[in-house]
Amino acid sequence: MAKAWGGRFHQATDTRVEAFTESISFDRRLYAVDIRGSMAHATMLASVGLITAEERDQICSHLDQIGEEIAAGQFTFRQDLEDIHMHIENSLITRIGDVGRKLHTGRSRNDQVSTDLKLYTRDAIDDLDRLLADVQRAFLDRCEADAGVILPGYTHLQRAQPVLAAHYWLAYVEKFQRDRERLSDCRRRVNVSPLGAAALAGTSLPIDRQMTARLLGFEAVAANSLDVSSDRDYLAEFVFCLSLISVHLSTWAEEWILWFTTEFGFLRLPDAYTTGSSIMPQKRNPDVLELIRGRTARVTAAVPQLLMLLKGLPMAYNRDLQEDKLGVFAALDALRPCLELAPSMIAGAELQRQRIEARLEDGFLDATALMEYLIKRGVPMRTGHETVGRLVAHCEARGCRLADLPLSELQEACGLIREDVREVLGAANANRALQSFGSGGPQSVEAQVETWRGRLAGA
Ligand code: ARG
Numbered sequence: 198m199a200k201a202w203g204g205r206f207h208q209a210t211d212t213r214v215e216a217f218t219e220s221i222s223f224d225r226r227l228y229a230v231d232i233r234g235s236m237a238h239a240t241m242l243a244s245v246g247l248i249t250a251e252e253r254d255q256i257c258s259h260l261d262q263i264g265e266e267i268a269a270g271q272f273t274f275r276q277d278l279e280d281i282h283m284h285i286e287n288s289l290i291t292r293i294g295d296v297g298r299k300l301h302t303g304r305s306r307n308d309q310v311s312t313d314l315k316l317y318t319r320d321a322i323d324d325l326d327r328l329l330a331d332v333q334r335a336f337l338d339r340c341e342a343d344a345g346v347i348l349p350g351y352t353h354l355q356r357a358q359p360v361l362a363a364h365y366w367l368a369y370v371e372k373f374q375r376d377r378e379r380l381s382d383c384r385r386r387v388n389v390s391p392l393g394a395a396a397l398a399g400t401s402l403p404i405d406r407q408m409t410a411r412l413l414g415f416e417a418v419a420a421n422s423l424d425v426s427s428d429r430d431y432l433a434e435f436v437f438c439l440s441l442i443s444v445h446l447s448t449w450a451e452e453w454i455l456w457f458t459t460e461f462g463f464l465r466l467p468d469a470y471t472t473g474s475s476i477m478p479q480k481r482n483p484d485v486l487e488l489i490r491g492r493t494a495r496v497t498a499a500v501p502q503l504l505m506l507l508k509g510l511p512m513a514y515n516r517d518l519q520e521d522k523l524g525v526f527a528a529l530d531a532l533r534p535c536l537e538l539a540p541s542m543i544a545g546a547e548l549q550r551q552r553i554e555a556r557l558e559d560g561f562l563d564a565t566a567l568m569e570y571l572i573k574r575g576v577p578m579r580t581g582h583e584t585v586g587r588l589v590a591h592c593e594a595r596g597c598r599l600a601d602l603p604l605s606e607l608q609e610a611c612g613l614i615r616e617d618v619r620e621v622l623g624a625a626n627a628n629r630a631l632q633s634f635g636s637g638g639p640q641s642v643e644a645q646v647e648t649w650r651g652r653l654a655g656a
Contacts, residue, residue, distance in 0.1 A: 215276050219279050220281075221280055224519075227310075227314070230312075231285055232263065233316060234309060236256075239257055240253060242299070247303065247403070248299050255293055256293070256297065256300055259293055260289065304392065305396035307425075307426045308392050308395055308422075308426065310518075311391035311428070314522070314525075315387050319384060325380060332539045336373075339543060340366050340642075346548055346553065347628050356560025358562055359557070360628065360637025372445045376438065379438045391419050393418075394406075394419060396426065396514070423513045425513075427514060427518075429503065429518060436499040440528070443497060443532050449539075450487070457486075464548060466481075466483060466486075466545070467542070470486075470545065471484065489539070496528045499525060499527060561589050565585075565627070566621040566622070566627035567621060568581040569581075571584060571614070575613065
């Protein structure tokens, strides 16, 4: 096959080199943004007089057609045409000859591919933001369904203090909110137009970069053409954002996998989201959650992949950069279905209230509340800590709970203890006693729910 262009060459490319250098197998998904970018570019070329209005219209209407053909699966992709940019331009030239040959005026594939990637990333960010809001809303809705349910809060996976179930749900809402904020911050840097930086140096032609930026919805124009040609910071940031989302999903999945075990028995998952075993008839496995946890590998892999790719590249464009898309697309493809599945799983799961309650008094969830009772009675914190520690050891030896101890034994440990100590003993009392801002007690949680109802109403 002859070169797609190339007065410069005397020899056709080795087909193995074509196979080695092509990116059409993975960058074809950029076709729609590539066409969007080309239309803006053609509009600008006409506005500055580099092509006529008729030529612009001809280019745009044929680009439209090409887009429709690709969308309908009627477009033929060829390895020798290397990438999506060349496919579209080549097809345009085949259709309209010399007019098509004018489209690439004042631009290079270097600024073109970055423009495409930025448009694609920007769309993906907006899409992810919607999906994350859906996940947040699913957790928020659970707060009502699980109102009043108290769960053991854990540190080191050991029972620690009693919190309302809604406190757990809202903890996830917070994490996904930070994810959304990170994405929106990343979007500000994505939303700077590379188009018109040309190969690396800009151009001697009178292009209008502000105009293409405006047409494509970019908020600013990148100020240094050398930088544009080499810049993939925005992709590195983006895949980091994706990674943290997947880590948050994985944390949730892991927690629910534990809660779904017979050992915990906190949670029932809908049949639609569990699978059986090929040999053990009794099994119901949380495969979906496990795969959400497992996908984290694919998503987070994109971060080191991209950083390794970028490390040590001299200015400006180098062909290595073509590989930037692989990790980004893989990460996105791995993450999106997790976010799509999460809301219905979150909504469909049920807390096993009776089983949770039956064991809620295990593990001394009220020990810290008792210590804080002592502090309120004037005992120094460290002394209170020791006193309660001794009482817990005493209970363990006797196989009872703090609330089972008679007042006399409690007073033996600390003379300041009164009958009103009963108000903080037991998991429900210890939970009710939590009152600081952001705590897992009833007032704080109610306030959090209120706040989130407002914040997520329009989000
Ligand atoms: N397919 C290339 C990429 O994705 C497009 C830019 C190619 N530029 C070049 N000068 N070879 O990076």
